[in-house]
Amino acid sequence: MTSNKAEEILESLWVKLEEKKIPSASFEIMGLKKDEEAVKEIVSSGFAEIRNSTLVFTDKGRKLGRDVVRRHRLAERLLEDVLDVKGRLANEKACEFEHLLHAGIDDRICTLLGHPKLCPHGHDIPPGKCCAREKKELKLISPLSSLESGQSGKIAYIHTRDSAKMQKMMAIGVVPGMKIKMLQNFPSCLFKLGNSQFAVDESMAKDIFVRIGGEEGAE
Ligand SMILES: [Zn+2]
Ligand SMILES: [Zn+2]
Numbered sequence: 001m002t003s004n005k006a007e008e009i010l011e012s013l014w015v016k017l018e019e020k021k022i023p024s025a026s027f028e029i030m031g032l033k034k035d036e037e038a039v040k041e042i043v044s045s046g047f048a049e050i051r052n053s054t055l056v057f058t059d060k061g062r063k064l065g066r067d068v069v070r071r072h073r074l075a076e077r078l079l080e081d082v083l084d085v086k087g088r089l090a091n092e093k094a095c096e097f098e099h100l101l102h103a104g105i106d107d108r109i110c111t112l113l114g115h116p117k118l119c120p121h122g123h124d125i126p127p128g129k130c131c132a133r134e135k136k137e138l139k140l141i142s143p144l145s146s147l148e149s150g151q152s153g154k155i156a157y158i159h160t161r162d163s164a165k166m167q168k169m170m171a172i173g174v175v176p177g178m179k180i181k182m183l184q185n186f187p188s189c190l191f192k193l194g195n196s197q198f199a200v201d202e203s204m205a206k207d208i209f210v211r212i213g214g215e216e217g218a219e
Contacts, residue, residue, distance in 0.1 A: 002045065004099050005038040007068045010047055011098075013055055014065030019124075024054040070126040071106050072098040073119035078109055080120045081141055081156040081211060090120075114141040114209060118159055142212055144182070145189060145205035152181035153212040160207040169208065172198050180210055 012030065016022050022029070032039055034050065042048045047061030057065065075097035079085040085093060101109060107130035110116070115131045118124060141156050155178045160166055169175075173193055183197065184190040189205040191198060200208075 002047075002064070003038060003041060006041045006045070006047070007064070007099060008095075009038055009042055009055075010061055010065035011068040011072060013048065013057065014062065014069050017057065018062065018066070019069075024052075025056075026054050030055060066126050067106070068098055070128060071101040073123060073125040074106055074109050074113065074116070075101060076119045076121070077113050077116050077125070081113065081209075112140045114143060116141070116157075116159070116209070120157070122161070140211060141209050143206045144180070144191065144200075144208040144210050145185065145202055147182040147185065147210060147212070149182055149184050151212060152179065153210040154179055156209045156211040158208055165204060165207065169200075169204065174208055180208075 009030070009032065013025055016025050016029065027034055032055075034053075039055075042055075042061065043050060046058055047064060048055045048057055050056070072094055075094040076090060079090045079093055079097070107128045110125075110128055110130050115127070116125055117127075147153075155174060155176050157176055158166060158169060158174065160169075173196075174180075178193055181192040182189070183192055185205075188199045188201055191200075
């Protein structure tokens with residue numbers, strides 16, 4: 001059983017070495033001391049080695065670091081989109097949550113959320129096995145493009161790094177929290193938003209994520 005502190009070190013090490021591609025993780029950069037309990041733990045458990053006063057991943061440690069990052073970012077999505085917990089509280093809770101989402105549970109949460117690709121801060125969520133075999137399963141959050149005619153819910157989030165697209169969506173009122181109802185999803189996606197109807201193409205409909213169901217729908 002790996003301690004929470006050790007998991008957090010591996011998480012931070014993964015972000016630095018694998019995501020931000022910094023060349024080496026000295027104890028100074030990591031904000032750690034060589035003789036800390038958690039450092040000894042990750043070394044004795046074979047997750048990392050100390051070379052020239054820097055921490056270096058083993059394969060096993062790299063995999064666990066990635067998993068913890070994945071769990072943290074999924075926890076953030078879960079807290080923000082489903083439980084509506086935001087800001088500093090969300091970050092604190094995500095840090096606690098990541099240790100609870102062990103083996104297999106992270107993939108279930110991921111499925112429930114519609115296999116999100118980005119956390120609320122725009123960082124990539126490392127994909128799991130579940131993301132490859134996406135099929136029709138129970139989902140709480142789904143892209144607008146896969147809603148059936150008549151299905152409704154509220155916009156949970158928009159997944160795009162294209163600011164022109166984002167502005168276009170915001171201009172018609174596609175913002176988180178808005179009620180939305182699918183009217184027809186072929187040949188283009190026609191939906192009701194508030195009291196108006198709009199049509200968008202599939203590429204845009206894939207970027208809009210909807211929390212299905214909800215209190216009164218979009219009637
Ligand atoms: Zn995040
Ligand atoms: Zn997934």
